[in-house]
Every structure is written in structure tokens, then in C-alpha cells.
Amino acid sequence: MSLFELLKRLSEAPGVSGFEYSVSNIIRDELKNHVNSIQTDKLGNLICVKEGLKEKPTLMIAAHMDEIGLIVKHVDEKGFLRFAKLGGISDHLLLGSRVAIHTRKGIVYGVIGCKPIHLMREEERKQLVPYDKMFIDIGAKSREEAEEFGVRVGDPITLERNLIQLKNNLVCGKAFDDRVGCAILIEVLKNSKPKSRVYGVFTVQEEVGLRGATVSAFSLNPDVGIAIDVTTSADHPEVSEHESPVKVGLGPAILVADGRRDSLAGGLISNINLRNKLIELAERLKIPYQVEVAEGGTTDATAIHLTQKGIPSCVLSIPTRYVHSFSEVLSLKDAENLVKLLTAFVEEEFSP
Template identity: 60%
Template sequence: MPLYELIKELSESSGVAGFEGEVFDVVKRHLNGFVDELYSDGFGNLIAVKGKGKYKLLVAAHVDEIGLIVKHIDDNGFIRFAKLGGVPDHVLLGQRVKVHGVKGVVRGVIGCKAIHVMKEDERKQLVTYDKMFIDVGARSKREVEDLGVKLGSPITIEKELVMLGNGLVCGKSLDDRAGVAVLIEALKRASPRHKVYAVFTVQEEVGLRGATVVAYSVKPDVGLAIDTTIAGDHPEIAVHEAPVKVGFGPVILVADGRRDGLGGGLIAHPKVRQWLVNLAEDINIPYQLEVVEGGTTDAAAIQLSRQGVPAGVVSLPARYLHSFSEVVSLADAENLVKLLVKAFESDLPI
């Protein structure tokens, strides 16, 4: 199956943090017959093991996406919601959504009052999510409940993955379904030299929760996260804010963090970082290095497990992260598959 098809299927499946079941169905179907072991842990992570050997390499790609959850249904049948993960308010308005009720998917739209009736100063202000609601076409709370929707039902954005020019694809949840697709494809192609624990982690977007527990149970010798990172190759962003570019190869992380001073993030283990650089050069693929502020990955949790785990990150550069219309390059994804296959088939940096 071409990588494009796999990315499309994963991008269009639904799985906000804590409700990742549908994505796992896709992952399991594609891994069937290609791995030695496939199991879930008590928290909900899916773990695929391939290869023998003395050392364990844990590779994490998160299956959860940012989204929403039903918080309240009013008497007139309108739904108020809370966010699951870092959803910017300004990308929500007008989105069509899928509310995942117990009787199946219910379509809806995120509404707010029309611009025509906004006062002059209101028009200039960002409409915040607490001023928005979801309209599923129901006339009462009872009608909403009859559709199977109730407090706690997860909500995803409805978005088809499409091709843009120059081998770029645009869709929702490419953070990190593009990474999930890459990990599946690499597992299929590789004959690992060590024990690869490919972990499809849950609840990354709400605080690296799945990676935290799985790193403890697997006890890896080396940890890697496969994720997406901020590309700055478009208008209204300065090159020094996000120097990596879409289409210029996978990104090998030097350091990241959520706050000033790179707090809460990861300083990639120098041996792991250099190992990835050497592998990329060995197979002659382009790569980019980065220091990034404003986010981190599962690797930040993995490195702190038990007595510490040497950890690193390889990412796909992505435009418009957390916008429900993220853009990545298929060429970058293919090169990242090659890099991972090489990593699986090479000695670990320990």
C-alpha cells in the first residue's frame, strides 16, 4: 500500500486523547502478520514487538489527536464542549464535527453568533471557544440524547486528507498519524537487529501520559519518539522562530521544551542524536537539525523513566500544526521510513 493511502486512512480515522479505539483498529489491521507480538497495556497503549537480540529499542508514535469532548447539553439541544489537548480557539469556528455517541457518529457544526449582529468591538475580538457551541440539528436535550450523545462523548473534526502540489498532503491529525504511518511502514519493511518495541501511545496531547507508563513497563535501552514539528517555511512566521522546512528531510531533534529555557522538554542524548545523524548520512537522505521552543514529545517522558533512558526524536516538518489542516511532505515521510528501517537494522548507540 502506498504511504499516501496509509496516511489518509489514519488521518481520517477518529481518536481524541482517551478515545483512540478507532485508530487502533486501523493500526492492528496493517500490522497483522508483520510483527512477532502485539498487545495492549493497562493504560491503553498498543505495543508491537519485532525482532530478537539483547537490547530493546522503544519507538513511540502517538495515536491520539487534539479534539473536543461534550461538557453540557442545553435544553434547546445545543452542545457546549471542553478541549482535549492544545486546540487553538481561532481554528474551531465553522468546523464540521463528528460527535461520537453510543449509537454511532452524529454530525454537527461549531457555531457562534453571526458577524452581522456583532457590535463593532466584538467583530475585532477573537471568538473564544466558551462562546461557541455545537449544533447537531436537534431541538431539545432529549433529541440529542436520543441520538446517543451524552456528557463525555468525544468529538473530532471532520476533514478529508487531500493532495496539494509538490507531493504535499493536507489533513487533520497528521500530528501524529503521519508518524504512526511511518512507524507501521518501517516495521513492515525492517528485519530488526534488536528487539524493537513500536509503541502506539495514547494521551500524548494531554501530557505524554501513555509514554510515561509504557517506558516503565518496557524498560528500553534506547528510546525514540516519531512525531511532527513546526515548519516555518510560510508567510507570517520568521525563519528564526521555526527554521525547519517541509520537504527538506526528517528533523533530528537537538533540544525542545514547552517553556522559556526549554523547560519540560528533552535534550536529546548526544549519542542518540549523533547515531541518527550518522544513519541519515549512511543512507544518503536529507535531514535537518532543530532546537524548538513551544512543545515536546513522548521522548521527554521516556528519558525520565526508571534510572533514565538515552532518548531522541525524529520528526516530520509540518505546517499549521494543531489547525486541523496540517501539511506534510510525502517525500519527508518516505525518507523517515528509510531512516527508521536503518535504525532498526543497525547497532544501538549504547
């Protein structure tokens, strides 16, 4: 399967935080003949071990399986659903979206509605509709009927978006954050001959607070940690270059530091040796790359580097437009280049 096909399959699979099993099944299937062992831990992290020529230093590479989405909060007597959000979602991206509710009886489709514009007062029209003024219409006539269709409080909800191709090797789809990371990690585990043991960890519940990475890093206690994720690239109208210097198509980004917007608190400052080794490798192999300081978010590497006695960690990411929308855009070339870079890294000697 090509990287494009793999990404399409992973992107279109449902898996909001805490409900990652469909994604986990695809990955297990892809890797079962390519790694030494695969197991699922108590939180649902999929841990794939690929042995190298020696045991140490061990390397944990994390990519999260979960995507942002919704969860059923209430079913009213007329059969309309209210929902809570799982992960950081701007409310205005939801209206009019088609959704899939994953029930015990299979998928039930719905659409997100609100009071129509024709019935809004002048001031109402100017305001964004908050998500708690929205609802999901599945076509049911009553609460009882919705329940008969299988819908229950707590059912996970994904937005319906197929992957499409744009020009110049760009693709657009949902959940590239972080299914592109999953696709890259699958390729690296499949095609590399590691120097020492690699733990490929497909984590759960990243979008709600790095939960899967926290427990898996603690139990594996690796010598080195790397997270693969997406990073914001706003190389488009309405954003100036200094606000978002990383660009789509110019190579994967090697992270120096990330965290909250005002202080870089709550994030990661990459281990300097590890970061320099990755840069040196990219230079030597003539793989294009970008170096970044990312304000306004963080990744699984933050949880990894603070576990046990502290673990040297770094982030490699794919520049992505419209992150945390349901139509993210990235370059397949960047993804291929990250596969190359990471494959070379696991095949070389590195001591933290």
C-alpha cells in the same frame, strides 16, 4: 498499501485523547502478520514487539495515536451542545467547523456556531470569539431529542476533514500529528529486520500530557527510546526564517533539544551518541535531514527519557505547517525518508 493510502486512512480515523480505539484497530490489523506479538496495555497503548537476532539492547519507538479534539460538556434544553477542548487548540480555528460526535448510537454530525457577526457590537467584532462562547448545533430541538440521537456528556468529538493533495508531494489533513508518525512506525515494523528487539509503541493521550508514553516506557524499560512526531515548520509568510528554521520537504528533523519557549524546560535534550548515530547514518545513506532545536513543545520522548533510571532518547520528526490546526501540511517525501532512516537504524548495531 502505499504510505499515502495508509496516512489517509489513519488521518481520517477518529481518535481524540482517551478515545483512540479506531486508530488502534487499524494499526493492529496492519501489523498482525508482521510482528511477533501485539498487546494493548491498561491505558490503551498498543505495544507491538518485533524480535531481532538478539534481545538487547531493546529499542522503544513511540508514535502517538491521539489527535487534538473536543468532548461534549453539556447539552442545553434546546439541544445545543457545549464542549471542552482536548489538547492545545486555538479557538479561532473552530468556528464554522463541521464536527462528528461519536455517540453510543454512531456518528452524529454537527457544526460549531456562535453569535452571528451581524448581531455583534463594534468592539465584539474586533475580538476573537472564545470557545466557551461557541456551541455545537446538531439540528436537535431539545435536550431529550439530542439524547435520543445518542448524544451524551463525555462523547468525543472530531473535526471533519478529508485528506487532500497539494502540489509537489504535499498533503493536507487533520491529525497528521501524529498519524504520520503511526504510518511511519507501521512501515518500519513491517519492512525491517531488526538487529535486536524493537518495541513499536502506539501511545495514547500524548496531547494531554504524555500519559501513554509515561506508563509504557516504565513497564518496557527499554535501553534506547525514539519518538516519531511532527515538528513545527513555519516556512511561509508572516514568520521569519530564524523563528522557524526547519522546512517542509528538506528531510526529517533530528532533534537536539525541545521544551518550553522561554527556557526549554519540561522537554528533552537528546542523547548525544544517539543523535550523532542518526546523523552519521543519514549522511552515509545520503538521506536528507535537518537538525533542530524546537521551542514551544515536546514529545513522548520526554516521558521515555525520564523513566526508570533514565533512558537515552531522541526525536525524529516530520516538518509540518499549521501544526494543531485541523489542516496540517507535510511532505510525503519527508515521511518516506524517515522510514528509510529509521529502518536502517533498527537494522544496525547500536549501543547506547
